[in-house]
Amino acid sequence: MPTILQQAMNLLVGDQPNRPATKSSRPLRQFTDNQLIKLESEIGKTLFGDIPKGHKRDFFCLDEETWIWHEVWTDKDGHKKEQTIRYEIHPNGILKVDGAKNYNLIKGQELLNLTTAIRMYRERVMRELYKRDHRTGALLTGEPGLVSHHG
Amino acid sequence: MANTISYPTSYNHTRNLIEQPLSIQHETEAHTFDVSEMDSQTAGDNTKYNVTQAVIDQVQNINLSKEASDTTKFIVAYGRTLARSQ
Numbered sequence A: 001m002p003t004i005l006q007q008a009m010n011l012l013v014g015d016q017p018n019r020p021a022t023k024s025s026r027p028l029r030q031f032t033d034n035q036l037i038k039l040e041s042e043i044g045k046t047l048f049g050d051i052p053k054g055h056k057r058d059f060f061c062l063d064e065e066t067w068i069w070h071e072v073w074t075d076k077d078g079h080k081k082e083q084t085i086r087y088e089i090h091p092n093g094i095l096k097v098d099g100a101k102n103y104n105l106i107k108g109q110e111l112l113n114l115t116t117a118i119r120m121y122r123e124r125v126m127r128e129l130y131k132r133d134h135r136t137g138a139l140l141t142g143e144p145g146l147v148s149h150h151g
Numbered sequence B: 001m002a003n004t005i006s007y008p009t010s011y012n013h014t015r016n017l018i019e020q021p022l023s024i025q026h027e028t029e030a031h032t033f034d035v036s037e038m039d040s041q042t043a044g045d046n047t048k049y050n051v052t053q054a055v056i057d058q059v060q061n062i063n064l065s066k067e068a069s070d071t072t073k074f075i076v077a078y079g080r081t082l083a084r085s086q
Helices: A004-013 A033-044 A108-129 B053-085
Strands: A056-063 A066-074 A080-090 A093-098 A102-105
Touching (some): A033 A108, A056 A108, A056 B053, A093 A108, A108 B053
């Protein structure tokens, strides 16, 4: 089964060599919200620099109030490690939820880092994935659905 | 690479990168506070207003949360939703 990125590329260049390549002017319409989130995360996971070999990372906007950090890796003893952190945006601050019991409002450097990452995510996802101005939302191209691959 | 948050190479991956003291390279939309906009007589004397660091931190938390909220709603409305509806 083709991956989301393969599906996206197929929409752009065609998936069968004997068939003329067709290109929809709105290929992103065919994607579900979850598929769009995965494409956004392809950009989001690159915001923090190179991903170490053997690590899998995701960073994405889940909905209007929630961001997700997820990382999977194997430690030096060969044990698989996984970390999922949810950041919830509230009027009085951003709540960090790590597991079932650990939650607190983030502050200081961590808050600055997260809000900077969110700002960068908006700029790059809007421009590179949705082809829209990240300040106004205006289209930057006549073909807004073209997908860029990162990672 | 532009628009990349770099982090120490000694980073221990048992912790979330967002928690780390990061070196941030961000080329656009820098937000600065222009001190010259303050009244010249009050700019150098915050003490008489008893402005504590805790209050400043709380204001910063609220401002950053508001910005994060607006940004997140923008991504969903102008990115994800419009991509599927137009």
